[in-house]
Amino acid sequence: xxxxxxxxxxxxxxxxxxxxxxxxxxxxxxxxxxxxxxxxxxxxxxxxxxxxxxxxxxxxxxxxxxxxxxxxxxxxxxxxxxxxxxxxxxxxxxxxxxxxxxxxxxxxxxxxxxxxxxxxxxxxxxxxxxxxxxxxxxxxxxxxxxxxxxxxxxxxxxxxxxxxxxxxxxxxxxxxxxxxxxxxxxxxxxxxxxxxxxxxxxxxxxxxxxxxxxxxxxxxxxxxxxxxxxxxxxxxxxxxxxxxxxxxxxxxxxxxxxxxxx
Amino acid sequence: xxxxxxxxxxxxxxxxxxxxxxxxxxxxxxxxxxxxxxxxxxxxxxxxxxxxxxxxxxxxxxxxxxxxxxxxxxxxxxxxxxxxxxxxxxxxxxxxxxxxxxxxxxxxxxxxxxxxxxxxxxxxxxxxxxxxxxxxxxxxxxxxxxxxxxxxxxxxxxxxxxxxxxxxxxxxxxxxxxxxxxxxxxxxxxxxxxxxxxxxxxxxxxxxxxxxxxx
Ligand SMILES: Nc1ncnc2c1ncn2[C@@H]1O[C@H](COP(=O)(O)OP(=O)(O)OP(=O)(O)O)[C@@H](O)[C@H]1O
Ligand SMILES: [Mg+2]
Numbered sequence: 001x002x003x004x005x006x007x008x009x010x011x012x013x014x015x016x017x018x019x020x021x022x023x024x025x026x027x028x029x030x031x032x033x034x035x036x037x038x039x040x041x042x043x044x045x046x047x048x049x050x051x052x053x054x055x056x057x058x059x060x061x062x063x064x065x066x067x068x069x070x071x072x073x074x075x076x077x078x079x080x081x082x083x084x085x086x087x088x089x090x091x092x093x094x095x096x097x098x099x100x101x102x103x104x105x106x107x108x109x110x111x112x113x114x115x116x117x118x119x120x121x122x123x124x125x126x127x128x129x130x131x132x133x134x135x136x137x138x139x140x141x142x143x144x145x146x147x148x149x150x151x152x153x154x155x156x157x158x159x160x161x162x163x164x165x166x167x168x169x170x171x172x173x174x175x176x177x178x179x180x181x182x183x184x185x186x187x188x189x190x191x192x193x194x195x196x197x198x199x200x201x202x203x204x205x206x207x208x209x210x211x212x213x214x215x216x217x218x219x220x221x222x223x224x225x226x227x228x229x230x231x232x233x234x235x236x237x238x239x240x241x242x243x244x245x246x247x248x249x250x251x252x253x254x255x256x257x258x259x260x261x262x
Numbered sequence: 263x264x265x266x267x268x269x270x271x272x273x274x275x276x277x278x279x280x281x282x283x284x285x286x287x288x289x290x291x292x293x294x295x296x297x298x299x300x301x302x303x304x305x306x307x308x309x310x311x312x313x314x315x316x317x318x319x320x321x322x323x324x325x326x327x328x329x330x331x332x333x334x335x336x337x338x339x340x341x342x343x344x345x346x347x348x349x350x351x352x353x354x355x356x357x358x359x360x361x362x363x364x365x366x367x368x369x370x371x372x373x374x375x376x377x378x379x380x381x382x383x384x385x386x387x388x389x390x391x392x393x394x395x396x397x398x399x400x401x402x403x404x405x406x407x408x409x410x411x412x413x414x415x416x417x418x419x420x421x422x423x424x425x426x427x428x429x430x431x432x433x434x435x436x437x438x439x440x441x442x443x444x445x446x447x448x449x450x451x452x453x454x455x456x457x458x459x460x461x462x463x464x465x466x467x468x469x470x471x472x473x474x475x476x477x
Contacts, residue, residue: 095385106376110398120384
């Protein structure tokens, strides 16, 4: 066995953990366009996955299928032991376990930061306002933005808004966090504060799937890199292996382009 | 032959009272039903959507006068023994609900998709999504258009005179027939309408400016 194929330390630490996300044979169509082709993915507790690939390859679509923001044609989705079927209840059950952070933050502009964070606690978990605010403060503090709790999102910088969005998702105490290019809409000087927040989450053992082109981040926290193209996962390996020895031509071209831009 | 004096003016104010009442009732009634129409129009259930769309098209595609006639005489023909006042209120409420429903449908659909996606990702159910996220934002954006419609509605109540309802315009007609001074009387009626509607228009454009600066 070549040294490069040895599982890394990071991988060893999660390989015995329970399976949190199991996607089998996912096929997704947008009208006549086949966006995901027989995609399989297994994610274990504590595992951190970096999803990359060229624009239009289906990265967003894939993670949005996990919490049923997109409906799939066939395949099965199981999160924390709960399978998504047609019933609204099963969708809600899965969404309760999954936090999501979007490229464009998607905070609720008419609500104060604290209310952005407490809304789902109150409406979904039925927690009373004082207790919900206590939980929200804990997570706002964790993303270092507690002092902005009474502001409206529009009064914050992009980086601050994204950290609020992360806190909002964390308040629901999800088992897994999905990130869809959380730093691509940010001014360069704000990227670091968001990445640092995500690294903090990683250190606390959060299970994460991150669509990102931040390769430094991928190296630092990723257990596995998945490379997608044309609706398929073409490569699935460790970050160091991926950067050193990309197998597919598409992956080589992709890396070449990414590196040229950074 | 009389001059225009305080009894005549008081009679006009009586008419004004009914104009204001009819406007308020049909605006509130139309607002409640209009909200239901707007929600039905954006419902995930196709058939519900279609019914709401047809309701809106019906009221937007026909003259208000005809709607008044049909509902007013229709209710009478169906031998509902109801007051003219109630019949007219029903007609205006139906009219207002279609227009308000369509205004709100538009602003609901204009919200960024990310708002719905974030609500869904947080596992919020339909009721919370609408009550806490969609409607507060949509109704706020729609305020100028909603007030604009309220102005239209206020002026539109003058058509109720046709079926014998004595609101401001009809009161003006009666006074004018008594004292034979149509220019004077309708001039005063016009001024009263103006001071009723003008503040609303001002408020509407003020809100419009504020909203466009706000976001
Ligand atoms: N709502 C939609 N309707 C139709 N086609 C869609 C829709 N959403 C995505 N697609 C198509 O599906 C493909 C995959 O889209 P997706 O957004 O998942 O790509 P991506 O890998 O996230 O790309 P990017 O890096 O640009 O975000 C693209 O070709 C896109 O045009
Ligand atoms: Mg994407």
